[in-house]
Structure formats: C-alpha cells, structure tokens
Amino acid sequence: MVLLDGKKTSDILQAEIAEEVIHIKNNQGKIPHLAAVLVGHDGGSETYVAAKVRACEFVGFKSTLIRFEDTITEAELLNCISALNMDDDLDGFIVQLPLPKHISEEKIVEAIDPRKDVDGFHPVNVGRMVAGMPAFISATPFGIMELIKRYHIETAGKNCVVIGRSNIVGRPISILLSQKGIDCTVTLCHSRTKDLKQICAQADIIVAALGMAEFLTGDMVKQGAVVIDVGITRVKSDKTKSKWKLLGDVKFDEVSSKCSYITPVPGGVGPMTIASLLFNTLLSSKHEIYP
Numbered sequence: 001m002v003l004l005d006g007k008k009t010s011d012i013l014q015a016e017i018a019e020e021v022i023h024i025k026n027n028q029g030k031i032p033h034l035a036a037v038l039v040g041h042d043g044g045s046e047t048y049v050a051a052k053v054r055a056c057e058f059v060g061f062k063s064t065l066i067r068f069e070d071t072i073t074e075a076e077l078l079n080c081i082s083a084l085n086m087d088d089d090l091d092g093f094i095v096q097l098p099l100p101k102h103i104s105e106e107k108i109v110e111a112i113d114p115r116k117d118v119d120g121f122h123p124v125n126v127g128r129m130v131a132g133m134p135a136f137i138s139a140t141p142f143g144i145m146e147l148i149k150r151y152h153i154e155t156a157g158k159n160c161v162v163i164g165r166s167n168i169v170g171r172p173i174s175i176l177l178s179q180k181g182i183d184c185t186v187t188l189c190h191s192r193t194k195d196l197k198q199i200c201a202q203a204d205i206i207v208a209a210l211g212m213a214e215f216l217t218g219d220m221v222k223q224g225a226v227v228i229d230v231g232i233t234r235v236k237s238d239k240t241k242s243k244w245k246l247l248g249d250v251k252f253d254e255v256s257s258k259c260s261y262i263t264p265v266p267g268g269v270g271p272m273t274i275a276s277l278l279f280n281t282l283l284s285s286k287h288e289i290y291p
C-alpha cells in the first residue's frame with residue numbers, strides 16, 4: 001500500500017510555484033496577486049483564509065485580505081466585487097464561503113469576473129471545465145487530479161466510483177475523471193443511490209466525498225483499489241491536546257490494508273487545496289486560461 005502524501009506533494013507544488021515567481025520577478029514581470037474577501041468571523045473561514053495568505057507569502061505572491069463585518073449588505077459586497085473585477089493589479093480573488101444567510105452565495109459567485117475566479121466556482125468556469133476547455137478548476141478536484149497524476153496512477157478504462165455529488169467536490173471530480181485523456185468509467189453515487197456497497201466493491205478507484213466519518217469500510221472495497229478520502233469531520237478526542245481530531249470518510253485501518261494507494265486524513269487531499277488555488281492564480285497571472 002502506498003500512501004498518497006498530500007502534504008509532501010503540496011510542498012513540491014508550492015516550491016515549483018515559488019521558483020516560477022522568482023523567474024517572473026527577475027524578468028521584471030508583475031508578481032502574481034491574490035485577494036481574499038472574508039465576511040464575518042467564522043472560525044473555520046478565518047483559519048482557511050489565514051492559511052491562504054501564509055501560502056501566498058511562502059511562494060512570493062502579493063496578497064490582499066479584505067475584511068467585512070457580517071452586517072455588510074449584499075449590495076455592498078457586490079460593489080466590492082465589481083471593484084475587484086476592475087482592479088488591473090489583481091490576478092485573482094476569492095470570496096470565502098459560507099456567507100451570512102442574508103447574502104446570496106449564488107449571486108456573489110456569479111458577480112465575479114470568470115477571468116479572476118481562481119476558486120473556479122463561476123458557472124462559466126464550471127461550463128468550460130465540463131466542455132473540456134481551459135478553465136479555472138476548483139481547488140479540491142484540481143488537487144485530487146494532481147495527486148493522481150503525480151503518483152502515476154493508472155486511470156484509463158478503470159471503474160471509478162465517486163460518492164457525493166456536491167458542486168465543489170463530487171460532481172466536478174466525476175467529470176474530470178471521465179474526461180478524454182483520463183478515461184475512467186465513472187459512477188456518481190449520492191444519498192439516494194441503491195446498493196452502494198456492491199457498487200463500491202466493483203471499483204478500481206473510489207473517491208469518498210460525502211462528509212460522514214468512517215463511512216467507507218473494508219467490506220466495501222476490493223483488493224488493490226485506489227481510495228481517495230476527501231471527507232473531513234471534526235470529532236471529540238481524549239487522545240489529542242486540542243481534544244479534537246479529524247476523521248475522513250474512510251475507515252482507514254480496515255480499508256488501507258486492501259488498497260494499492262490511499263490518502264490519509266489529515267495530510268491527503270486537504271493540503272492540496274491551497275496549492276491548487278495558488279496554481280490557478282499563477283495561471284491567471286500568465287493569462288493561460290483566458291489569453
């Protein structure tokens with residue numbers, strides 16, 4: 001069994017990006033610039049945004065954090081987005097989700113200029129990805145594909161089961177895995193799927209993205225399968241200093257002994273996410289998606 005080390009792979013990807021930034025700097029080009037909009041004080045969002053800002057510093061990007069109280073109106077946030085869309089110094093920006101209930105996430109995401117949508121959530125980028133055109137691909141699916149590629153995991157003709165059909169993970173990864181050049185035969189499963197256990201037991205590759213701790217058990221996985229665990233559930237624990245621990249969607253001890261490759265939680269898909277966002281920003285600064 002080989003552990004798909006997301007932390008190590010993310011470090012490599014970030015080092016590659018940092019090297020390219022030095023090259024851009026030396027050639028007197030403009031340093032890539034990413035902005036993040038954070039509304040309110042949600043603990044999870046604060047942590048994610050802080051990690052993104054730190055990662056920008058690490059690779060040598062310029063970063064800007066724009067903070068608003070959660071009393072901001074939808075109209076005010078839309079005004080901010082239109083200013084960011086027009087800011088020629090910015091290569092890309094993200095609006096950290098979730099937003100307060102009185103603000104429509106759909107409206108906000110649609111207001112972002114697709115050319116600066118480095119989170120890849122805008123319908124234009126989603127549509128381009130589906131059509132196989134150059135697009136900003138959202139960070140988690142992008143990170144999973146990068147792990148698969150960098151570990152040279154064979155995909156052509158393989159049976160792949162994706163569990164979960166969310167717009168940010170399950171659905172896009174099912175599309176990417178079925179694309180020409182990757183060539184998996186994909187089954188997309190969800191909460192209404194029947195006989196999930198039998199479906200999983202046929203799979204060469206399983207992507208578990210449903211958000212239920214230790215859902216995928218050893219009896220659902222065939223010998224030699226590749227298992228990608230996207231889930232992150234925080235549960236109480238007496239064994240850690242913080243009294244919390246993170247669990248994936250896969251019962252690791254049971255499943256790992258049957259796998260050819262498996263991602264750990266933490267340290268698997270999670271660390272790839274930020275590196276993917278940086279990569280999208282680099283692509284944007286080079287006008288590689290939208291020339």
Ligand code: NAD
Binds near residue numbers: 140163164190193269
């Ligand atoms: P979501 O709640 O939006 O979607 C969950 C999906 O799972 C739904 O499509 C639902 O139909 C399906 N589902 C629920 N119960 C099921 C069942 N019993 N059998 C089959 N399918 C079932 O979740 P999401 O935003 O896609 O996130 C999924 C998990 O991935 C969460 O734990 C989340 O924290 C994690 N996540 C991790 C990263 C990362 O960087 N590692 C990024 C995004 C999400």
